[in-house]
């Protein structure tokens with residue numbers, strides 16, 4: 001199939017298949033990754049050729065309906081829902097997928113979101129917010145999971161801070177990826193995940209492709225074991241002996257090529273009761289022995 005947009009081929013007509021496992025798709029901004037993923041998600045039609053999903057030809061209504069039932073799709077910017085709590089967001093997804101509220105609750109538990117369920121998406125750290133997005137995309141247990149730039153916020157959070165101070169850094173990103181990728185593998189038999197930088201996905205996927213100037217090219221994936229070994233080393237901490245001589249993780253090198261973000265004004269450090277007061281809420285103290293803290 002082929003995909004065109006804005007008068008040019010984003011994917012020149014080509015025959016290919018997406019196998020089981022985790023398939024990475026990397027390419028520079030504007031290369032067409034989001035458009036290709038939206039095509040896989042059946043939100044767009046191919047401009048040439050035929051697209052079959054799970055054996056269904058999506059050019060007829062019955063095939064389209066059957067294919068859609070097996071697809072989970074997380075667009076790049078689901079943050080429009082940021083004033084919803086994680087629990088509301090997953091419940092809303094369940095409602096639209098005609099799943100029960102208990103399916104939503106079970107997915108929240110499965111993605112370790114029970115404590116975060118009552119917190120607005122905007123207030124959650126990027127990795128937890130991503131897990132909420134995954135829970136919403138997978139509440140109906142899809143066979144094909146399409147994730148558009150899911151690590152974008154994590155990558156941005158790992159950038160050095162514009163003040164010049166060291167940010168959380170690539171080791172935090174690598175540790176988060178080391179936790180997220182095994183989870184991704186359990187969510188659907190086939191997972192397609194995009195990123196701007198190839199290095200972000202190298203070592204994590206079973207197959208890795210780049211999309212540039214309308215062509216898909218398969219790249220070496222390197223072994224996931226090497227990546228796991230590196231993340232274990234990263235988690236041992238920046239002060240570990242020999243750390244400074246060690247090669248930088250590839251993900252960090254990729255981040256360095258990103259343009260710096262504008263500086264954010266420093267926020268005063270407020271305690272929970274003050275924040276709640278600003279929002280007009282009353283804070284209930286947790287019962288003694290509670291681990292949630294709120």
Ligand SMILES: Nc1ncnc2c1ncn2[C@@H]1O[C@H](COP(=O)(O)OP(=O)(O)OP(=O)(O)O)[C@@H](O)[C@H]1O
Pocket residue numbers: 005006010027028029030031032033034035036149196
């Ligand atoms: N609404 C539109 N109308 C016309 N052309 C568009 C439109 N949106 C995007 N395009 C074109 O499609 C190209 C691919 O956009 P797409 O968002 O799929 O790229 P991408 O690789 O996902 O990039 P990014 O990571 O920046 O989202 C863009 O370079 C642009 O030329």
